[in-house]
Amino acid sequence: MLKKLKLSRKFNVLLLAVFFGAVILSGIAFSAILNYNAEREVTAKANLLLQTMLSVRDYTLTQVNPELAPRLETEKQFLPQTVPGYSAREVMEGLRKNQLYSDFFYKEAALNPTNLRDKADSFETALVEQFRQNPNLKELTGYRSSPAGDLFYIARPIQITKDKESCLRCHSTPEAAPRSQIETYGRTNGFGWKLNEIVGAQIISVPASGIINSARQSIFVFVGILATAFAVTMLVINWLLRKTVIRPLNKMARAANEVSMGNMDASFEQDSEDEIGNLSEAFNRMKTSLIMAMKMLGRGE
Template identity: 55%
Template sequence: MFQNLKLGVKLNLILLSVFLIIVLINGLLLSNVLQKNAEQEVKDKALVLIETMTSVREYTSKQVNQGTIQKLSPELEIDGQFIKTSVPGYSAREVFTNLQKRDQYSDFFYKEATLNPTYIRDKADRFETEIVERFRSQPDLQEQVGFRKISAGDLFYIARPLQIKSESCLVCHSTPDRAPASQIKTYGDTGGFGWELNEIVGAQMISVPASKVFAEARRLQLIVIGILAAGFIVAAVILNLFLKFSIITPLTKMSKWSRDVSTGASDTDFEHKPNDEIGVLAASVNRLKVSLEMAMNMLKQNPENP
């Protein structure tokens, strides 16, 4: 069946097959590359968020906790109420909550997963505990990135160690008797104590639904396929024009000329100026025409006797 098709149809079928093979190779070879690129884009945005939260924690610890609030209320309380804004983790969570109201950060989640937290909401689950323990056992490890499965779907996460670097943190986290009474009243005396300076007590974790990463990878893949498709269309148009004007049209004219010659209706040579394969063929059929004319003349001059 393929042999009976016209040259233009054959060419387009071959081009289409090549395009499909390229798309398949793109799917096999570029999918991982594009996903890694998408992960890096999400990771870069998550790193900016973690750096922002770290800056908020440092500001709260050095400027708020050790500065203004300590001068106004050394017991970290006002009217018997614990001053939550003196807690770096609280300030970071509040700032992040405001960031989540922006569309570009609405899918991101922030948690200070802690082994022994003051507030039960910060308690590390089993997966997060493994991450924290890895940070504790490998002090040089400064970052962990990967995927985790939860009931709602996979999450892409980035984690950094949460280390006690300021003495001011130990006011609330060393022993219950040193903690402000308002803190004990608000959070109790069972969690968040026994911390030590330079100890890794948790991990700052930014997570985002994995579907966002995969969607970004698919978007990049569609862009690549779109570029390939556009290139394929341009190449197909150029090749079809070349095929039409350089091969099909000359062959069609040669076929018509040959029919005319076979009926004796043509006394001209076939003209094809380009010195390509079609030109060589044109020269050959012209010589064939001359040979046929010579043979016919010889027959006319020496007819056979019946």
């Protein structure tokens, strides 16, 4: 099939093949780079939010809890504002009203929480167990499935360190817990925590579709720019091909055809020093040799 095509069309077929191959390979590479960059951007935001939540927890533990702690023995209902995890979650819900953070979700998943709202599911339990088995592990990231779709998550361990020892008042034994806590949540959940124990994980997650869509939009822009640049390049190359190769070759073919029909006045001149110029000189030498040969044959007769 290619043998029947003209030179310009063969060249265009070759260019198209190169273009599609380049688009596929560069698209795959660019997609991986964009996904990585989008993931890094989301990770940076998530880390900032996690640091914010840690600051809120520390503030609640050191500033709010000491002021409200005496009321825990006199109030009928437990004051959740004294709990660092509650404060962090409330602040996060406020941040989610901002469009920049509306897709982020925050949870302090515990193996044995006082409030069952914070109970770790099977996936979160596996993360906490990884932290418990490897105390030097400071962070886990990845993707998980959910009814709403895949989620990208970042998880960090929650450990009862020395500076957080006051948490054990509510989580060591029911006898040590404030009266309002027992009346609100009972004596079953949230006890048995120990110093230096990893009891849960801070987990912040965002729909993976946001990362994918961001990368996909950039890929479409990239492919559009690449296609436009290729189209312009192809037009320029075709123009140069016709001017410097196709037209000179067609002129040479017409001249050769006329010479073959006996018109020795037909000539082809090309003043360039490239391959077409060399071919022109060879053609004219061949024509001169042909004229001389015909004259010698004429004399011989």
